[in-house]
Amino acid sequence: MEPGTFKDRLLMECDPHQLIEGMILSAYTIGADISYIFIRGEYLVAIQRLRDALQECYAAGLLGDNILGSGYSLEMYVHPSAGRYICGEETALINALEGKRANPRAKPPFPQVSGLWGRPTIVNNVETLCNIPHIIDRGADWFKTLGVGEDAGTKLFGVSGKVNNPGCWELPMGTPIREIIEEHAGGMRDGYQLKGFLPGGGSTDFLTAEHLDLAMDYNVIGAAGSRMGTGTMIILDDRTCPVGMVLNLIRFFAHESCGFCTPCRDGLPWSRQVLQDIEEGRGQPEDLETLAYQIKYIGAIGNTHCALAPGAMEPLQSALKYFYDDFKQHISSGRCPYH
Ligand code: SF4
Numbered sequence: 001m002e003p004g005t006f007k008d009r010l011l012m013e014c015d016p017h018q019l020i021e022g023m024i025l026s027a028y029t030i031g032a033d034i035s036y037i038f039i040r041g042e043y044l045v046a047i048q049r050l051r052d053a054l055q056e057c058y059a060a061g062l063l064g065d066n067i068l069g070s071g072y073s074l075e076m077y078v079h080p081s082a083g084r085y086i087c088g089e090e091t092a093l094i095n096a097l098e099g100k101r102a103n104p105r106a107k108p109p110f111p112q113v114s115g116l117w118g119r120p121t122i123v124n125n126v127e128t129l130c131n132i133p134h135i136i137d138r139g140a141d142w143f144k145t146l147g148v149g150e151d152a153g154t155k156l157f158g159v160s161g162k163v164n165n166p167g168c169w170e171l172p173m174g175t176p177i178r179e180i181i182e183e184h185a186g187g188m189r190d191g192y193q194l195k196g197f198l199p200g201g202g203s204t205d206f207l208t209a210e211h212l213d214l215a216m217d218y219n220v221i222g223a224a225g226s227r228m229g230t231g232t233m234i235i236l237d238d239r240t241c242p243v244g245m246v247l248n249l250i251r252f253f254a255h256e257s258c259g260f261c262t263p264c265r266d267g268l269p270w271s272r273q274v275l276q277d278i279e280e281g282r283g284q285p286e287d288l289e290t291l292a293y294q295i296k297y298i299g300a301i302g303n304t305h306c307a308l309a310p311g312a313m314e315p316l317q318s319a320l321k322y323f324y325d326d327f328k329q330h331i332s333s334g335r336c337p338y339h
Contacts, residue, residue, distance in 0.1 A: 001040070001085040003202030003252060004234035007156040007168050008126035012039070012046035015130070016053035020076065022129035024062065025136055027074050030122060035076045038093055040083035050078045085256035089306050090123035091115075092258065103260045104306040127156055149174020149215040157216060159185035161235025162192040168232070174220075178212040180233070192237040196322055200229020202249045203311030205318035206236070226318070241338035242323040243330055246315050247275040253312035264309035267298040271316065283331040291320060 012019060019037070027035050037050055054076055057063045065073045084102045086092045091105035094116050115121025131153060135143045144152040151173040157180050158168035164186030171180065177199070181187065188194055196206040199216070205226035207214075214220050221228045236245055254268035271294050277283050297303060299313030320327060329337050 002230050004160050005201045005230040005232040007158055007232055009043055009046055010168055011126050011130050013049055016050045018130045019126055020053055020057055022132035025132050028072055033073055036079045038079050038081055038097060041080040047078055047080050086258045086308060093123060103258045147173035149217040150219055151217045155231050158232035162189045162237040163235055164189055174215040174217045177214055192239060195238045196236040198234040199226050200231055203314055204229040205314045206322055208322055241336055242319050242326050243279045246319045247279050249315050250275055261305045263298045264304050267294060268312055278330045279336055281335040285331055
């Protein structure tokens with residue numbers, strides 16, 4: 001559910017067998033005898049294709065009892081869930097799978113020790129698991145050579161926003177941001193200029209045109225003050241209001257808060273209200289100080305039980321850093337200058 005991120009849905013819809021193979025290999029490696037594909041219930045196409053692929057695997061003897069006469073047995077289920085954003089946190093996902101409210105659990109114990117129904121469990125992302133068959137087939141050294149920067153392998157990079165060709169592409173790790181936006185996404189549409197972008201989904205910090213020549217590597221993007229996140233970029237153009245865009249994101253995160261801890265449950269709606277006031281022309285000069293306080297309080301690691309609230313503060317804090325004049329103009333003119 002990360003805003004702007006759609007890469008895993010494509011993997012499940014377009015190559016479900018790849019994911020299943022990665023899960024079988026991973027389960028065999030750790031000696032697991034049961035596995036689940038936890039998926040949002042709205043992903044109807046992906047659910048159907050995964051179920052069809054599972055049936056084929058059972059029919060071919062690749063799942064179930066005594067797989068290919070090896071003595072190893074594995075069951076695999078597709079688990080459509082009501083889902084919440086917080087189910088991207090592994091212990092919240094495990095709670096949801098057990099039929100409980102999707103609150104994150106205290107760690108330790110970590111799921112590897114005590115996870116689903118108290119049994120050792122690993123939770124991994126679809127894209128990660130889809131890499132496994134290829135690494136097993138061709139080796140780790142081969143995989144490492146695929147990257148062109150510091151990090152190994154390939155990555156699904158995506159771009160959404162006012163570009164000519166929004167989409168998702170498998171590219172070497174370390175591909176320059178400029179190449180992703182200008183070549184693969186076809187550059188900005190006529191009449192629009194790039195004002196900024198969230199490099200890895202809605203919970204990452206904005207970067208701007210001065211960062212276009214950076215490589216999409218974890219350390220490089222971290223050093224620039226943001227995160228790789230999911231590697232799927234959301235573009236902010238010069239005709240879209242940055243205050244409105246951040247308001248939209250904070251509204252989403254406030255709605256998705258599981259409600260377990262106060263800074264997230266009460267703080268995010270407070271941030272949303274302040275941003276809404278600014279966007280709708282009711283902002284006061286002191287609102288900028290209030291937002292700075294909220295960023296410090298809600299965004300501090302350790303003030304909340306999981307990373308949802310600090311992640312929600314990332315687009316806000318970087319918008320204030322790069323687009324401060326836009327916030328001030330909203331307040332001084334009593335209206336959104338983009339409308
Ligand atoms: S930070 Fe938010 S989502 Fe995470 S546990 Fe606290 S209330 Fe729940």
